[in-house]
Amino acid sequence: MEKEILYKYFEGIASPEEEDAVYRWLDASSENEGELLKEREFFDAMILAGSMEEDIAGKSVISGVIQVPLIRPWMRDVLKIAVAVAITVACGLYFYVSEKKEMLAAMNTVTVPAGQRVNLKLSDGTTVWLNARSEMVYPAVFSGTKREVKLDGEGYFEVEHDKECPFVVHTQKCDIEVLGTKFNVEAYSDSEEFSTSLMEGSVKVTDNAALSASVLLRPDQEVHFKDGRLLVSSIGDYDHFRWRDGLVCFNDVAFNELMKRFEKCYGISIVIENKNLEEYSCSGKFRISDGLDNALRILQRNAKYTFERNEDNSIVYIK
Template sequence: MEKDTLYKFFAGLASDSEKIAIKSWLEEDAANQQVLLKERAFYDAIMLADEKLCIEETRPTSGFRILMKRSVKWAAVLLLAFISSYMLLEIQYRTSEAADNTVIVPAGQRVNLFLSDGTKVCLNSGSTFTYPSSFTNNIRNVSLDGEAYFEVAANEQKPFVVHTHICDVEVTGTKFNVEAYEDENSFSAALMEGKIKVRDNAEPSNTVRLNPAHKVNFAQGKMLVSDISDYDVYRWKEGLICFKDLGFVELMKRVEKYYGVKTFIENPSLPEHSFSGKFRVSDGIDNLLRVLQKEVGYTYTYSEDGNVIYIK
């Protein structure tokens, strides 16, 4: 299926014959469903990004840019309904402007967007972010699985709440970073300006309030507050991987997150080493691995599909 046809469909510009062709294509092979989901996630990320900011390493075609400009009003919707029912999808698209938007950020990329209240959000690689088209309730609720930097528009009457799988973060207007990848079962929040309140979802009475230059980490059922000793780690929003005295195993976990690969460390001496440095994500994973090779001797190979790296 041509990508231009899929993009026209996502934008609500596909003809009836093109819609029927997409439906037939989906029914031909279950693998096509995954292709559709992947292209939809990419389309949503591009369409919702601020036009003044770029998405790393990916450039849409000029025709796609035209489609973006003509279809800004269309919000993201879940595509599982398409797989199960063509008619249900049509209904969802007609009502999508009132539904929540979901942005899924591919590996190695970042997405910047502005919410309806003026809040700026920068999403890191591998993140999923859900938010409403407009904040009509007394609380501005959004959901995050991944990492994001927020610059929340001030509104004392409408608190802004970031829901994650472990903790909720409540603010009225401030700048802060939240990292909460569900598959890693981790949570941390760092405050740059203003004040935030962090609440344990399992124990709502377990609450902490942060002041600027402080961060909180959730570990073993407790929230541990400490000073921010290194602001470079939050420069991911600039497309940088920054680390200081970080063990090789932990560093490879970051590599996996940023580049969407799996690493296997077969060299027993590597976990004993720690590293400090800064790398630009757009320079690629090979550049990072080769620079590290100069400090510690190892070799690495890829699997046939390129999704696994064996480090020896």
């Protein structure tokens, strides 16, 4: 870290970007904390030295010898106060550094209930939408060389560009690394399915079970995890991502596939006992907030079936 930036930080005249650089440097290594404290002590010593030079500015020269005025009792008290202030500042800085580290280490967790969605903005300006039954863990303040979050569920990310600090989404099956982009991730831990769909920029998707296996997506591409492999294809239907608007959209989708989407959305098991529905495909859209029963009643208009819930409402049987 350049000393000029540190001294500007000590004086309180550093820009927000320079302050952020100091925090990142500080968090990068425990050795940097000791270096910062030493530089602060040296900085305070220079301030004290400057004050003493000002005090002896009225010196006189006799026979080529500099005569330093005697330090009177009141001056000793001033110096004692100055030293005490310097020590206090150093101690205060130490505790501030410690608090800053605690703040950097603090993690937030957002859990989205079934049938709901959440929109939030992270400390770096990145915008995230979380779908129903999703959970994301993220730091209160990003630090270090990467911006990292953990996702269980489905999320749509609009990442602020920072080539020096990549954004990484950790999921159970794969990690997604980006610099600045828009993409959707579906990675529920209670499902075998995993997908990442890219709208803008580029993302690198890596299989956690085989770190050498990774793919680089271009816009309008998506990757699915199937049979232990990452398979890349073109995005077929962007309406699938309108869950951010509170909608479930589907076009010529098999009935059983639609029920799987409802299961994820509402956190409920759906058992299809009616064999006549195996060949049935449907199209349309529903507001998530209208609930599962409303969607099933509307679908009944074109498909003959009945449905009922078990006693604790955890399972829906379609007959």
